[in-house]
Amino acid sequence: MTPSTIELPVTADDYRIARYAAAAIALTVAEAALPSPLPGIKPGLANIIVLVVLARYGWRDAAWVSLLRVVAGSLVIGQFLAPGFFLALAGALCSLAVLAAARHLPPRLFGPVSASVLAAFAHIGGQLALARVWLVPHDGVFYLLPLFATAALAFGAINGLVAARLLAIPVAMPVVKAA
Amino acid sequence: MKDRVPDGLRELLAHAAGAGHAPWRTLLRLGDWLLLLAAGVLVAASYPLLWRGGAADRAIVKRDGRIVTELALNAPRKYDVVGAIGTTVIEVQPGRARVLSDPGARQYCVQQGWLTRANAVAICAPNHVTLQLSGRGDRSGAYDTLNY
Incomplete structure (x- = not known):
């Protein structure tokens, strides 16, 4: 093999984001096997990971994990650039926007469950808006x-509770937190 | 995380149900409860709001594609339409309408029964008569295609 002269510096941030994104992608793929009563109704388990990342490492990391999850997850299940991919992307972008705003809620009163429910509504809102404009113009x-x-509401609450439970557990793995 | 995988079904189930953790309700803060309540109320309120859009308020009767009459769906009455092979009787009751009788051989439009939703159509083709319901604020042609 020719020794490469290009070296991409990999930071601790990259490793951390990659690790969480891998977990989110695994949940996306597992979820794709579940039967759905109506196209678009899914538990959205990968959002648990996004919520945990948001609470632990901030919005920038959460956005990375969420968008990597959408792109790589769709590649794995063969949906990349299919309508479902764009719906998922629209939902992810809307919920990230709402999560960015929800961070300013007083943390004494609002926990991960609120963030999760708000993000779930934003997700469905973004998907429906894109579906109305593009797929079903009616x-x-x-x-x-x-x-x-x-x-x-149901899945947002459940995912939020699971995220809250995970966040209540002290971090066991070595935290590589770069400034 | 637990450093040990639980063995035995009972232990596994107890672990999954949250043994050794803080109870689920402690994970919710006051604002979470309020938000869940508000969201629940909004979701419940959205059901009738969106499904009321299909309610009909007028019955449009056509012969050979031309409107013969429009009947308001607020009082019971019957209406006779003379068509190509005889008389079709339309019956209207509050909120619904049907073809009561028709001279056609197969009686498809009669057997359709009561029409209740906007844009629902009963077509008595042999007699060239159609009965269509119309709702508030809907455009004509709100459906994509009709098959007969």
């Missing part, structure tokens, strides 16, 4: 809103 898609909103 207001008929909004008839399904109550079902999507119910799923968002």
Whole structure:
């Protein structure tokens, strides 16, 4: 093999983000095997990882993990650049925007569950908006809103509780925290 | 994380149910409860709000594609339409309408029964008569295709 002259410096940040993104991608792939009653209704287990990363390492890392999850996850399940990929991307971008705003909620009153529920609603909102504009150019898609909103509330609450539980456990693995 | 994988089903289930952890409810703060409550109320409120959009308020009766009459769906009444092979009787009741009788051989439009949602259509093709419901604020052609 020709020795490469290009070396990409890998920081501790990169390792950490890659580790969490791998966990999120694994959950995405596992979830793709679950049957869904309605296209678009999914537990969104990978968002548990995003919430944990958000609470521990901040919004920038959470955004990296979330977007890497969408891109690499869709590559693994063969959905890259398919409509489902763009819906997932729209949902992820909207929920990241909401999470950025939700960080300013007083932490004494609002925990990961609130962040999770808000992000779940943003996720479904972004998906429905893109579906309305692009895939189903008819207001008929909004008839399904109550079902999507119910799923968002239920799964958002459950994912938030799981994230809160994980965050309550002291970090066992070596934390490589670069400034 | 536990440094040991639990063995035995009972231990595994107890672990999954949260043994040795703080109870689930302690993970929720006051604002979380309020937000969940508000979200639950909003979600519940969205159900009738969105499904009411399909309610009909007028029945449109056509013969050969031309509107014969429009009937308001607020009082019971019957309406006779003379078509190509006989008389079709339309019956209206509050919020719904149907083809009561039709001279057609197969009676498809009669057997469709009551129409309740906006844009629902009963077509009595042999007699060239159609009954269509219309709702508030909907555009004509809100459906993509009709098959008969």
